[in-house]
Amino acid sequence: MRALALIFRRELALAWSGGGGPLLAIGFYAAVATLVPLSTDPSVHNLAGIATGVAWVALALASLLSLERMFERDFEDGALDLLMLGPAPAEAVAAAKCLAHWAVAGAPLALAAPLAAAALGAPLSLAPLILATAAIGGIAFAFVGGTGAALALGSRRGGMIIAVIVLPLLSPPVIFGGGALTACAAGMPWQGGLMLLGAYALGAAAICPFFMAAACRNALS
Amino acid sequence: MIAALSVRALTLRRGERRLFQDFDLDLAAGEAVALTGPNGAGKTSLLRAIAGFIRPEAGAIVFQGDGGPLEPDEARRAGVHLLGHQDGLKGNRTARDELMFQVRWTGGTDATALAASQTLGLARLLDLAVRHLSAGQRRRLALARLVASPRALWLLDEPLAPLDAQHRGLFGELMAAHLAGGGLVLAAVHDPLPIAARTVELAG
Numbered sequence: 001m002r003a004l005a006l007i008f009r010r011e012l013a014l015a016w017s018g019g020g021g022p023l024l025a026i027g028f029y030a031a032v033a034t035l036v037p038l039s040t041d042p043s044v045h046n047l048a049g050i051a052t053g054v055a056w057v058a059l060a061l062a063s064l065l066s067l068e069r070m071f072e073r074d075f076e077d078g079a080l081d082l083l084m085l086g087p088a089p090a091e092a093v094a095a096a097k098c099l100a101h102w103a104v105a106g107a108p109l110a111l112a113a114p115l116a117a118a119a120l121g122a123p124l125s126l127a128p129l130i131l132a133t134a135a136i137g138g139i140a141f142a143f144v145g146g147t148g149a150a151l152a153l154g155s156r157r158g159g160m161i162i163a164v165i166v167l168p169l170l171s172p173p174v175i176f177g178g179g180a181l182t183a184c185a186a187g188m189p190w191q192g193g194l195m196l197l198g199a200y201a202l203g204a205a206a207i208c209p210f211f212m213a214a215a216c217r218n219a220l221s
Numbered sequence: 222m223i224a225a226l227s228v229r230a231l232t233l234r235r236g237e238r239r240l241f242q243d244f245d246l247d248l249a250a251g252e253a254v255a256l257t258g259p260n261g262a263g264k265t266s267l268l269r270a271i272a273g274f275i276r277p278e279a280g281a282i283v284f285q286g287d288g289g290p291l292e293p294d295e296a297r298r299a300g301v302h303l304l305g306h307q308d309g310l311k312g313n314r315t316a317r318d319e320l321m322f323q324v325r326w327t328g329g330t331d332a333t334a335l336a337a338s339q340t341l342g343l344a345r346l347l348d349l350a351v352r353h354l355s356a357g358q359r360r361r362l363a364l365a366r367l368v369a370s371p372r373a374l375w376l377l378d379e380p381l382a383p384l385d386a387q388h389r390g391l392f393g394e395l396m397a398a399h400l401a402g403g404g405l406v407l408a409a410v411h412d413p414l415p416i417a418a419r420t421v422e423l424a425g
Contacts, residue, residue: 003326010322017313078307085272085301086326220274 003088004096011100014073015066022108025062029109032058033116044121051120052130052181055113059134060170062109063141067166068159070097070149071212075219084220094212095205098146106138122185129184133177133194136201140173143204150215173200223284223291223300223373225249226271226405231280233266240266241423244280246407250373253396253406255414258423264409265305267423268376271407272303284374302327302372304380308363312352316343316362319351320369329370337369338362341391356383368395375399377408381415389415 015021036054037047074080083093113134114127122130148166152158180193228246232239240263248254256264269275271282273294284296291300310319320343324334338344341361346354354362360383367375375396381389393415396406400416408414 006322006325013314013318014311017311073311074309077309077311078305079309079311081272081274081303081305082309082323082326084274085297085303087298087328089298217274220269221276 003086004092007083007086007088007093007096008100008103011097012104015100015104021104025065025105026108026112028065029058029062029112029116032061033120037120048121048123051117051122052126052185053178054120055117055122055130055134056137056174056178056181058116059109059113059137060141060167060174063105063138063145064163064166066101066105067145067149067162068152070101070146071153071216071219072149072158075153075216080216080220084216090213090216091209094146094150094216095143095209098142098205098208098212101146102138102142106142107135110134110138126181126185129181129190129194133180133197136194136197137173137177140197140201140204141170143201143208144169147208147211147215150212150219153215153219173197176200222286222403223250223296223405224287224403225285226374226407227281227283227285228267228271229281229283231267231270231282232278233263233270233275234278235263235266235275239278244423246421248374248405248407250403250405251400253400253408253414253416253418255418255420256407256409256423257411257420262423264423265378268303268305268378268407268409271374272301272376273297299328300373301376302367302370302374303376303378304363304367305378308359310351310359310362313350315347316349316351316354317347320347320362320365323363323366324369327366327370327372329366333369334365337365340368340395341365341388357385357388360384361388364392364395368399373403374405375407377406379410380408381410381412 033054074083084090110131114130117130118124145166148162151165152161155161176193176197180190183193184190226248228244231244232242258264266275270277284291284293320334320338321331338347341364343361343365346358384392396416400406
């Protein structure tokens with residue numbers, strides 16, 4: 001546990017020290033959420049209908065941003081060797097990296113999501129559910145995204161590869177999370193979507209560390 | 222604690238090329254081996270195979286403890302230091318942050334890290350960002366983790382390359398102290414090690 005706390009704190013410090021950490025993700029998120037109304041009929045009625053959907057798609061895109069650096073940085077400078085020879089198994093290291101990614105990018109984005117949705121005209125009563133779905137969905141994004149990042153290790157243009165691998169895998173949480181919000185806005189039962197979203201996030205957190213560890217071992221061999 | 226390393230009939234392949242075949246090596250506590258051979262002979266690959274990163278095509282790598290063979294992955298996680306061509310240091314973090322993390326991660330403490338930084342003459346550099354250090358200073362920072370964390374088997378890949386004469390001598394003393402404490406050193410080198418060491422040549 002001590003080792004995991006150590007690696008978690010290191011990842012947080014790394015995310016803050018290079019590239020602005022959460023500010024970059026939130027800036028990108030705000031930019032995407034602002035572009036959408038410019039591309040469509042900007043009437044309040046129209047925007048309110050798509051506000052939650054836009055908030056969610058922008059969330060998925062923004063969570064891709066710093067994925068490339070998650071393993072690549074340590075792979076390039078040799079620190080991944082050291083991480084693999086530490087007291088914790090590679091699976092635990094990978095999980096700690098994903099949690100740190102969530103803490104730096106996912107959690108701040110979850111806080112920004114209700115604001116973005118409200119700015120686009122979503123009812124304020126939806127805000128708590130938007131926050132909850134974005135926070136839970138962010139965990140799924142971090143673990144699935146980390147898997148893509150580990151698989152793309154050592155390849156040129158890794159960022160593009162990650163996006164191509166990860167975006168299709170993000171469609172279930174986008175469907176569940178967006179579905180729960182749409183249902184809630186329509187006054188229908190929304191708990192099912194939230195539970196499916198939670199199940200997907202838990203499943204990703206349970207399985208993805210094994211994929212990431214295997215991909216790292218493969219890249220180092 | 223690793224008391225001996227034995228490599229038996231090891232065959233390594235990289236891509237289509239077989240690096241070496243039926244390679245044997247024994248290393249006991251208190252012993253240093255200088256691994257020599259031409260470029261491409263497989264020195265780095267051998268070190269990485271012992272560290273568990275490369276799966277051998279054939280043969281065995283056994284870590285002996287005081288009471289018999291150890292579980293390889295556990296032995297590696299608790300007893301192996303690998304220092305490769307790269308130092309594994311982040312340019313935009315301070316030398317102190319990087320050293321403390323690496324030392325804690327490999328099982329040392331803040332106190333041993335500070336002592337090692339004194340020994341290697343890094344005390345005044347600790348507050349600088351790593352990117353402002355020279356190659357030799359970065360290598361000394363990486364060596365500090367070896368000294369500060371109690372791991373028995375040092376796998377060193379060209380450890381001397383960026384060091385000046387004075388620090389090569391100092392590193393020799395540190396290796397001698399490590400060996401005197403029951404440590405093991407396996408170093409891939411082109412220049413002779415600054416301590417008495419058995420030479421093993423990889424033919425290539």
